[in-house]
Every structure is written in structure tokens, then in C-alpha cells.
Amino acid sequence: MTDLAAVEAAIADTHRREWARVLAATVRVARDLDLAEECVQEAYASALESWVSAGIPDRPAAWLATTARRRAIDAIRRDRALRSRLPLLVEPEEAGDEPAPPEPAEQAAADTVEALPDGRLRLIFMCCHPALGQGAQIALTLRLVCGVPVSDIARAFLVSEPTMAARITRAKKKISTARIPYRMPRPAELPERLPAVLAVIYLLFTAGHTAPSGGSLVRADLVHRAAYLARMLHELMPGEPEVGGLHALLLVTQARLATRVDGAGRLVQLKDQDRSRWDRAALAEAHDIIVGCLRAGPPGRHVLEAAIASLYAEALSYRWTDWTQILTLYDRLLLVWPSPIVRLNRTVPLAMVAGPQAALAEVEQLELDDRLAGYQYLPAIKADLLSRLGRPGEAAIAYRQALALATNEAERVFLAEQIAEQTFAI
Amino acid sequence: MAQYAVLIYAPDSAHSPDATPEDLEDCNEHADELTDSGSMVMAYALTPRDMATSIRGLTITDGPFLDSKEVVAGFYVIEAPDLDAALAIARTNPVVHQGGGVEVRPVHSGGVIERTKETTG
Incomplete structure (x- = not known):
């Protein structure tokens, strides 16, 4: 018997960190988003009992993925009609990929999640497909990639739960009916497809950073989800400077989050913020990312934004901020991102x-x-x-x-x- | 493979009754490309907006159904494995760079009806 509290903590942790990986692995056998979601949900539910009696597995995500994939296979066998309601997800074979569909059921169930090609990027790019509206992209990403319950997404965007549920259902229906493919964009398509993913993460972050309305200035949960997504994307696409730039930008902003409001929840201006409370480790990590991105070639929008934010944060005090350098960076930012807000x-x-x-x-x-x-x-x-x-x-x-x-x-x-x-x- | 309808939106259709072959060169060339690539299933070019007659309820009016800058100038059906492939084909339509655009819609069902002699008679 394992301590219930320890199991609950392990499940919560795996839910936060590994939901996307488990779902992506399950989607490949279910080829239906609702079925995959349901099976992953059930796998998490069954983990509680199983882990209490048998102990927490060495690789919890692998355990969950295997369980969810088995459930999906069983469900399909039990009820073939289940699969015929909506067209199956299109999963085109890619060069270098092992021929994916049809995956032999037994093997699929036996696979460990680590042995699978990582499906998280497919999931992210599908959720942020330009054929879906930005509201739908954001909602789907939170639901499918982060595993946030629909009720929480609804609350974050100040709509009723049925409204948010309908938005997500409509998006899923379009994915399946219009055959939005479950695949990673080809390198040639990336310049067109990546900005949508970055925009979703950025918008989640800004929505959390200054909540559009309501009493508290920041909505920490959205900020953390956005930071998690940025980190995941950066790990999966280490060679894309703009991904690194966005990750660094979020790190810097998050490092200062706690000092933006005082004990009474009142806004504190940058010049009055307590710099000793900033997260130095996060600032150092951002700094290293930015230096690496700047070496990679002419910086894009997010790398420059990160560099500006980082310069503000690195100064010992507001007075010692390197304003000339910041102004120069803004001039460069205006060249690549000529926005009136910049x-x-x-x-x-x-x-x-x-x-x-x-x-x-x-x-x-x-x-x-x-x-x-x-x-x-x-x-x-x-x-x-x-x-x-x-x-x-x-x-x-x-x-x-x-x-x-x-x-x-x-x-x-x-x-x-x-x-x-x-x-x-x- | 799935079928997608591509609706062409333009300020007006080039296919007026007295259109010269030069007027239609772009359209025909593109149609030939899609036909040669094997993705075209069927295609219809429509006459200009002046030729349109609309019915809403009991009222018949002269002109397109929607009073808008663009009209549906034609439509065709293509075959593609997924939406990305369909969009890649659709965006090659020259109208995209001529002030118009295309709308891509998955086809639910339908096709050209095979008719017997009596009905065509």
C-alpha cells in the first residue's frame, strides 16, 4: 500500500506535466479526440486505485499512456459504431515515420510511451491550425494539450461552461469533418504555421498577466499554463529562435510576477518593485536563451521582446537601467514588428x-x-x-x-x- | 481521399456571355492545371452578377443573393487527402492574388446526377 496523499500528488503532478504526452499517444490509436480524451481521463481515474495498491510506477506517464491506449482499443473492439459517428482523424504518413495506421492493437497496448514518437507537437499544431478561429485554438490547446477542465477554461475566459463546451465541440467537429491532419507541419510550412502557436501561448500569457477584468491583476494559473506550453514547445523545437524568444520573454515576465502587486493586491510600478524578490534563476535561464537566440541570426519579434524585458530586469535598479540599449532594441523591434503598441x-x-x-x-x-x-x-x-x-x-x-x-x-x-x-x- | 468544394469569390465573374478567350485565359489555365494533376472532380464557371436573379421568400430580385463586394464567380470540387492538401491546391487559384479569394468547404455528399433518356429527352 502506498500512501494515498503521495499517490494523489503523483497523479496531480503527472496530470500537469504529462497530460499532452499521454493524450497524444492515445490519439494515435483512438484516432478520435473524444474517445482519446475519455480514455485518458479514465486512465487517470484508475491510477488512483492501482497506484495505491501496486505502488507508483517508475514511469507514470508510460503507465497512463498504456492504460489509456488499451482502453481505447477495447472501446473500439466493443463498439465499432463508436468510430463511425465522425470521420477518423487523418494521420498522414511522414517521411522517416514508421507507417503509423493501422497500428497493430496488441503492439499499441504493449508500447511504452517513451517508445512512441512524441506526438505532442502534432497535438499542438492541430489545436492551433489556422482553419480554427483563435478563440477555438486557445480553448482546444488548454483542453487537449494542458488537460484543463472545460469548466476552468470557461471561467478563465468569462463565458458559461456550456458556451465553452460548445466552442470546443465545434472545433473538434471541424477537425474531424474538414480533415485537419494530425501531423507536424513540414519545414516549409513552419514559417506560416508557427506564429499561430506562438500567438496562442502569448495571448494566454497576456490574458493571465493582466486579467482583462475583475479584481486581481494577475491570473496566475493562465500564466503558468502559458509558461508550461512555452517551455514544452522550446524543448520540442530547440532550433527555432522565436520559440526560444517567447520562452525567455515569459520567463522574465514570470520572474517578476510576484512583485507586480503588493500585499493588498495593489499595482506596483516597475520603478518601485522589490527587485530582491525577483526569481534570479528564471532570469538567468532567460538570459542564456536570449544570448543563444541572438547568435542564431537576425532576431525576430519575440527574441527582441525578450531581450528588452531581460534588460529591464537585469538592471540593479530602475535608475541603472540601460535605457540607450533598450531604445536601440525597440528600434530593431519596430523594424520586424511595426506595431503602434511597440x-x-x-x-x-x-x-x-x-x-x-x-x-x-x-x-x-x-x-x-x-x-x-x-x-x-x-x-x-x-x-x-x-x-x-x-x-x-x-x-x-x-x-x-x-x-x-x-x-x-x-x-x-x-x-x-x-x-x-x-x-x-x- | 476526401472531396472539397472550392467557391471562388471575386468582384465579378470573368465569364460574361461575350467574354473573349483572353478574358478567360487565367481561369482556363488554372482549371487545366488542376485537371492535369488529377485533383479536379468537377467545375462550373458562373456568369457575372448582372445575370443573377435571387429569390427570398416570395420576392424575386435582380442580382446576387448577398449584396456584397464579392460574388461567387464559380465553384469546383477537388479531391485531397486532408485539409492542408486541399488548402494547398485552393490557394494556387489566381483569384487569390487578384483581389478575391476562395472558400474551401468539405463536401458532405452529392455529385452529378446520372440521368436516363426520358428525363433529358
């Missing part, structure tokens, strides 16, 4: 290098850009610059504009305090 963020180091007046002129230019209309951080940055220029009246007005646009409660409290401060200074 231009706006660039005004922060610009103010430190060329003075707040120069930065304000740039912000006023950006106010004419329709794409930034309604973007709360524009008036917030403008207000900060006006305040530094000794124009508190105008600063208060700009802070009020930002407040009118902000939906996150912690940010609203921060902005309201700034308005009070500026009004006092008039």
Missing part, C-alpha cells in the same frame, strides 16, 4: 534617453493613430510624461481618460490614486 512602449525608454518632452511629442503623434483609440496605456503613458514635465492639470485629465478605459480593478485603483495626486499638485 511605438508607444518605445516612448518609455525614449523619455529617459531624450527627455519627456521628446517622448510626449511621439505620444501625441500616436494619438492620431486610430488603432490605438481606446488603448488605455496611451493616456496613462501620456499622463506620466505630463506629470514629469510639471503639467499636473493635463496629467490629471489624461489619467482620467485612462481610468475611463481601464477594466482591471487593480489598475483602476492605481489610476484613481494618480488622479488624486495630480489634482493635489495643481
